[in-house]
Amino acid sequence: MLDEKSNKTFIAKFYGKSGKKVEIHSKQEVDDILNKIQNGKYIVSSIKKAEKKRTPAPPFTTSTMQQEASRKLGFTLKRTMSVAQGLYEGVHVGDRGTIGLITYMRTDSTRISEEARKAAQSEIVRQYGKEYYENRYYKTNESAQDAHEGIRPTYASLTPESIKEYLTSDQYKLYRLIYNRFLASQMSPAVYDTISANIDVGDYNFKANGQTLKFKGFMTLYVETEDIEKEDENTSVPDLIEKEEVIKQKLDPKQSFTEPPPRYTEASLVKALEEKGIGRPSTYSPTITTILDRHYIQKEQKQLVPTDLGKIVNKLLTENFTDIINVEFTAQIEEDFDEIAEGKQNWKKVIREFYDPFEKQVQKVEKELEHVELVEEVSDVPCEKCGRMMVIKYGRFGKFLACPGYPECKNAKPLVETINEPCPVCGGKVQVKKSKRGRKFYVCENNPKSCNYISWNKPKIGEKWEPGKEKLETKGRKKTSSKTKKVTKKKK
Numbered sequence: 001m002l003d004e005k006s007n008k009t010f011i012a013k014f015y016g017k018s019g020k021k022v023e024i025h026s027k028q029e030v031d032d033i034l035n036k037i038q039n040g041k042y043i044v045s046s047i048k049k050a051e052k053k054r055t056p057a058p059p060f061t062t063s064t065m066q067q068e069a070s071r072k073l074g075f076t077l078k079r080t081m082s083v084a085q086g087l088y089e090g091v092h093v094g095d096r097g098t099i100g101l102i103t104y105m106r107t108d109s110t111r112i113s114e115e116a117r118k119a120a121q122s123e124i125v126r127q128y129g130k131e132y133y134e135n136r137y138y139k140t141n142e143s144a145q146d147a148h149e150g151i152r153p154t155y156a157s158l159t160p161e162s163i164k165e166y167l168t169s170d171q172y173k174l175y176r177l178i179y180n181r182f183l184a185s186q187m188s189p190a191v192y193d194t195i196s197a198n199i200d201v202g203d204y205n206f207k208a209n210g211q212t213l214k215f216k217g218f219m220t221l222y223v224e225t226e227d228i229e230k231e232d233e234n235t236s237v238p239d240l241i242e243k244e245e246v247i248k249q250k251l252d253p254k255q256s257f258t259e260p261p262p263r264y265t266e267a268s269l270v271k272a273l274e275e276k277g278i279g280r281p282s283t284y285s286p287t288i289t290t291i292l293d294r295h296y297i298q299k300e301q302k303q304l305v306p307t308d309l310g311k312i313v314n315k316l317l318t319e320n321f322t323d324i325i326n327v328e329f330t331a332q333i334e335e336d337f338d339e340i341a342e343g344k345q346n347w348k349k350v351i352r353e354f355y356d357p358f359e360k361q362v363q364k365v366e367k368e369l370e371h372v373e374l375v376e377e378v379s380d381v382p383c384e385k386c387g388r389m390m391v392i393k394y395g396r397f398g399k400f401l402a403c404p405g406y407p408e409c410k411n412a413k414p415l416v417e418t419i420n421e422p423c424p425v426c427g428g429k430v431q432v433k434k435s436k437r438g439r440k441f442y443v444c445e446n447n448p449k450s451c452n453y454i455s456w457n458k459p460k461i462g463e464k465w466e467p468g469k470e471k472l473e474t475k476g477r478k479k480t481s482s483k484t485k486k487v488t489k490k491k492k
Contacts, residue, residue: 002247008238012206040201048196053189056218058110058138059150062281063274070267071225077285107148110138119156120186134188152182180222187218210237263303277331385411424465425453
């Protein structure tokens with residue numbers, strides 16, 4: 001749409017007819033509506049202006065720290081907890097000696113002490129001014145164990161920049177994330193001016209929504225991210241006037257299809273575990289690390305994808321242990337453990353009620369599995385030593401090829417995945433490999449001997465490839481140790 005008086009364009013979305021929302025189910029319905037409104041007049045029927053406030057997120061719990069470190073920093077859960085452990089245990093900070101920089105990092109509470117509040121107030125006022133401070137309390141989940149505070153810096157005066165030279169790169173990134181999140185939790189809300197306009201063309205209705213940031217507040221320092229970015233509904237909308245006509249510039253019919261939910265990432269899986277009451281802050285990281293290490297799942301970029309082995313194990317467990325492999329059982333056990341800790345239940349009784357039927361079921365399944373043969377996946381690669389067709393097996397570093405004649409023949413070698421599309425440079429086979437971060441890339445089998453093809457993108461027939469057009473770095477970044485930094489400083 002175009003507002004002629006301000007000469008600004010904006011987006012209005014179809015809402016319905018005669019003030020009632022209409023769901024469109026076919027292309028025919030879309031075409032019928034387009035034909036009726038194509039040449040109509042678009043009149044602003046009503047405008048609503050308001051002020052909206054956005055409040056900051058609470059200080060970190062273990063799960064929210066793991067989620068944000070995954071989204072913002074690209075850290076795995078294991079890496080996050082390892083770095084946090086180091087910050088908690090202590091870092092040598094110049095003349096101050098060794099200092100624990102954060103509070104205990106295994107907690108599901110968002111509570112912070114009054115002493116920490118005062119320290120945050122002092123630092124916020126010093127850095128940003130009084131208008132940026134607001135004393136704020138957060139409700140902790142009823143099921144949370146409130147023995148420890150939320151994760152925060154032990155000293156608000158130790159800003160990330162002031163101690164950067166004493167921290168490793170990972171320590172600095174995570175400390176800055178924790179510090180900014182904590183400080184932002186005690187800052188003023190962000191304030192938006194919002195506008196909502198209804199636009200009518202005949203009997204059909206459109207809506208346009210927009211907002212303008214008036215006061216950044218806590219957003220000056222920190223904004224929480226989402227694992228899946230939401231569609232931006234806050235398009236800029238000019239200052240419209242009721243009863244004025246706006247000009248239609250383009251009608252854009254979009255058909256949406258129902259898509260399956262996206263695969264879990266480490267961050268979204270932790271969020272789901274927490275929401276469903278499965279596990280505790282201390283168990284999220286080892287749980288996900290274990291199923292990765294056992295190759296039940298693998299990472300494809302950030303997404304967690306089940307392997308063939310994982311599907312087999314999942315099928316076996318869900319078919320034979322239906323009473324245990326479900327969300328309700330896991331959450332109930334957590335509640336039972338909490339009641340044992342509080343003295344409300346007898347631990348022997350809880351364990352006995354679980355273990356007796358479980359042991360019988362395990363024995364039953366073991367007998368049944370004695371007659372089950374696991375069919376090995378046979379490849380099309382012959383063994384160079386004995387001629388048998390090699391089979392695909394799983395090892396510490398993923399899939400590999402092994403001779404089925406073991407132990408007589410112990411031949412084994414890496415499994416190289418290839419695609420049907422030929423190399424766009426020399427016509428050779430294109431191999432699929434993974435970088436250290438789990439991202440797939442494509443390389444010619446003749447690279448580097450007689451071909452230089454390597455690309456992040458899957459080759460397409462007829463598509464030209466230019467060397468050097470895209471940067472491909474498969475090696476990790478060089479790390480500068482804290483010792484090197486100190487030596488450089490002394491030389492200066």
